[in-house]
Amino acid sequence: MVNHKSLIEGLVNKPSTQKQLSNAELVEASIRRGEAVLTNTGALRAQTGEYTGRSPKDRFIVKDSVSDSKIDWGEVNQPISQEIFDNLFEKVTTYLNDKEELFVFNGYAGADPHTQLQLQVVNEFSWHNMFAKTMFIRPETKEEAAGIDPEFTIVSAPTFKADPEVDGTGSEVFVLVSLEKKIILIGGTEYGGEMKKSIFSIMNYLLPEQGVMSMHCSANVGENKDVALFFGLSGTGKTTLSADPERDLIGDDEHGWNDDGVFNIEGGCYAKTINLSKEKEPEIFEAIKFGAVLENVVIDEEGNPDYDDGSLTENTRAAYPLDHIDNARIPSVAGHPKTIVFLTADAFGVLPPIAKLSKDQAMYHFLSGFTSKLAGTERGVTTPQPVFSTCFGSPFLPLHATVYANMLGDLIDKHDVNVYLVNTGWTGGEYGVGKRMNLAHTRSMVRRAISGDLELGEFVKDEMFGLSIPTSVTGVPSEILAPINTWESTDAYNEKAQGLKDKFIENFKKFGPESAEIAEKGGF
Numbered sequence: 397m398v399n400h401k402s403l404i405e406g407l408v409n410k411p412s413t414q415k416q417l418s419n420a421e422l423v424e425a426s427i428r429r430g431e432a433v434l435t436n437t438g439a440l441r442a443q444t445g446e447y448t449g450r451s452p453k454d455r456f457i458v459k460d461s462v463s464d465s466k467i468d469w470g471e472v473n474q475p476i477s478q479e480i481f482d483n484l485f486e487k488v489t490t491y492l493n494d495k496e497e498l499f500v501f502n503g504y505a506g507a508d509p510h511t512q513l514q515l516q517v518v519n520e521f522s523w524h525n526m527f528a529k530t531m532f533i534r535p536e537t538k539e540e541a542a543g544i545d546p547e548f549t550i551v552s553a554p555t556f557k558a559d560p561e562v563d564g565t566g567s568e569v570f571v572l573v574s575l576e577k578k579i580i581l582i583g584g585t586e587y588g589g590e591m592k593k594s595i596f597s598i599m600n601y602l603l604p605e606q607g608v609m610s611m612h613c614s615a616n617v618g619e620n621k622d623v624a625l626f627f628g629l630s631g632t633g634k635t636t637l638s639a640d641p642e643r644d645l646i647g648d649d650e651h652g653w654n655d656d657g658v659f660n661i662e663g664g665c666y667a668k669t670i671n672l673s674k675e676k677e678p679e680i681f682e683a684i685k686f687g688a689v690l691e692n693v694v695i696d697e698e699g700n701p702d703y704d705d706g707s708l709t710e711n712t713r714a715a716y717p718l719d720h721i722d723n724a725r726i727p728s729v730a731g732h733p734k735t736i737v738f739l740t741a742d743a744f745g746v747l748p749p750i751a752k753l754s755k756d757q758a759m760y761h762f763l764s765g766f767t768s769k770l771a772g773t774e775r776g777v778t779t780p781q782p783v784f785s786t787c788f789g790s791p792f793l794p795l796h797a798t799v800y801a802n803m804l805g806d807l808i809d810k811h812d813v814n815v816y817l818v819n820t821g822w823t824g825g826e827y828g829v830g831k832r833m834n835l836a837h838t839r840s841m842v843r844r845a846i847s848g849d850l851e852l853g854e855f856v857k858d859e860m861f862g863l864s865i866p867t868s869v870t871g872v873p874s875e876i877l878a879p880i881n882t883w884e885s886t887d888a889y890n891e892k893a894q895g896l897k898d899k900f901i902e903n904f905k906k907f908g909p910e911s912a913e914i915a916e917k918g919g920f
Contacts, residue, residue: 398482400577403489404549407518413498416541417525419687422499425522429497432523436699438686439714442523444586447569448692448709450593451585452791454569462576466601468796480564481572485581487563488553492520499525502544504533505595507728508652508659511606515595516546520553527588527689530715532595533663548578548598550591556583575601588691588715592666593792596650599661601794609653609803612789614638615646615660617730623658624846625651627788628739629767630711633820635667636835637739637842639679644725647718653733653807660728665721669693669712672703676835683720690714735846736808736815738788743768743780745822745830746893748879749872750841751863752855753918758815759805760918762787763797763907764900768821780827782896784903798910816845817863824882826892840871860893862920 407413417425423440426432432442456476457463467473492498499522505513515532519525528550535541557568569584571594580594596612603610614626614634623646628634635648647660648667667680669690674681684690684701691713694705706712718724738761740747753761765785786797793800808815820838824830844850855864858878868874876882883889897920904915 398486400485400579403485404518404551404579407489407492407498407551408500408516410493410498412496413500415500416502416535416538417499417522419526419529422522422526422529423686425497425499426526429522431521433695434699435690435695435701437684437688437701439684439688439690439701440523440526441690441693441695441701443692443708444588447585447587449587449711450589450791451567451569451571451587454566454584455571455791456573457794458572458574458576460574460576467794472790473794476564476572481574481581484558484563484565484570484572484583485551485579488551488556488581488583491556492518492551492553495520497522501525501528501532502541502546503529503535503663505599506652506659506661507533508654508656511603511608511652511654513595513599513602514544514547515549516544517550517591518552520555521586523689524552524554524588524591527715528591530687530689530717531592531662531664531666548580548595550580550582550594552582552591554583554586558584573597588689589666589713592662596661597792597794599650599652600792603652604795604799604803607654609800609807610661611651611653612649612787612792613651614648615651615658615730615733616640616643617646617725618643618846621731622735622846623730623733624735624737625658625733626737626739627762629765629783629785629788630668632739632741632767633835633838634739635665635680636677637737637839639677639721640839640843641679641723644723645718645721646725646728646730657729657731658733660718662718664715664717667714667716669703669714670706670710679721679723680714683716684714685720688714688716688720732811733813734848736813737842737845738762738815738817740767740817740819740821742766742819742821742896743827744892744896745824745826745883746879746889746896747817747819747821747861748858748863748865749819749823749833749837749876750845750850750869751817751858751865752850753815753817753863755805755808755815756914756918757863758808758918759801759914760904761817762804763801763911763914764903765790766900768827782899782903796910797907801911801914814845814851816850818842823876823879825884830882837872837876841869844869860890860897
């Protein structure tokens with residue numbers, strides 16, 4: 397029988413294993429080991445090779461007595477046997493034991509002390525350890541770190557490649573989660589985001605069991621304690637819109653909502669940097685300094701990052717500590733939300749730039765989690781494609797989607813929360829015909845929604861989607877508020893809108909009878 401705890405302790409307690417290093421020490425080690433380079437902003441830049449994003453098809457959960465009856469098994473939560481996990485675990489720990497150096501970080505997930513997860517990260521790469529230190533919540537002292545008794549441990553060996561025929565994996569990459577052993581085993585990929593999202597998946601399993609809502613969203617709060625949540629998939633503007641200089645940032649990606657209010661799960665931000673500019677996103681631009689980690693950002697010979705260059709990947713990233721944002725709230729906790737914003741980048745150009753949702757509509761759109769995939773972003777994609785990611789985070793949800801949707805509905809009711817759908821995508825036609833929503837207009841709409849100004853105005857019902865559209869928003873041209881008015885051809889709009897509506901309806905069928913009432917009350 398494999399003694400998992402003993403094997404991990406063997407790695408952690410090796411004489412050459414370096415624990416709880418400072419940023420300066422991790423930067424020095426990363427450069428010395430040839431893993432990364434320092435840019436002229438002070439940020440560390442690493443390249444992740446072949447894998448520049450997550451590998452969802454290579455993520456598995458061990459099917460055992462703990463997980464069997466609780467996990468929503470399927471394409472997202474793929475089962476794997478205890479035997480396969482144990483065999484790979486032994487191989488990986490043996491492999492890492494032969495390395496001259498290993499790097500260990502002890503920290504936390506969750507700013508709420510009552511539900512905080514104590515965790516440990518064991519890394520082959522020093523820059524991965526700096527990434528973990530950046531993204532998770534950091535102990536204040538080495539003494540505090542040494543006192544952490546890990547409830548979950550990540551073991552990451554990016555240069556260990558699995559043999560699918562021998563090891564029972566889908567490819568050379570593997571992200572294996574054992575809820576019983578409380579271990580996450582990662583190999584074959586150098587992409588840092590696998591560590592971050594694996595812990596988020598664990599929190600999405602643990603928090604609901606404690607009656608706490610877990611959410612893939614960003615959050616901020618104004619001086620009047622008006623908390624706002626922003627849900628949205630990659631590319632919808634979640635990080636950009638939550639980094640508002642007029643409001644304190646609670647966090648940019650992962651949160652919990654308990655009886656006291658909301659709290660950040662992380663200690664850092666993980667922002668996309670493609671086309672990043674100081675003019676459009678000054679808070680994020682200025683946060684990329686010493687202590688930050690850049691992934692796959694092209695730099696010139698003088699060390700200048702070129703955020704417009706997507707030759708390595710469009711998924712260029714910056715990980716930076718939360719306190720790199722001047723107006724970050726630390727500790728990252730706040731009261732109950734007054735406003736929830738669902739962000740979508742509709743490349744079909746048929747959804748309104750902003751619409752108010754009833755509670756039932758909010759649950760429907762939460763379960764749908766719609767955005768678009770653009771032509772040219774993936775091989776073979778020549779026209780906009782709809783993307784439905786349940787609860788705006790389906791790859792990270794171990795439980796059935798209705799667990800999260802029902803919790804959200806109850807919280808909306810309990811705290812009388814206003815919910816808005818905001819389209820940051822296209823207007824006046826689909827991608828290639830219309831144009832992208834003006835960011836300044838979107839900011840104005842979001843600010844008016846959060847301030848409560850929109851509640852004082854008039855709304856009209858959109859005939860196609862049944863959404864309530866404001867007739868006017870301060871600082872926004874009224875003619876863009878109803879999307880049908882922005883198209884040259886009404887017939888063309890109706891055809892495209894009906895097509896998207898049909899896709900919503902078809903997608904919702906996957907939730908089965910558990911969601912029938914939500915579809916009836918909140919759907920189209």
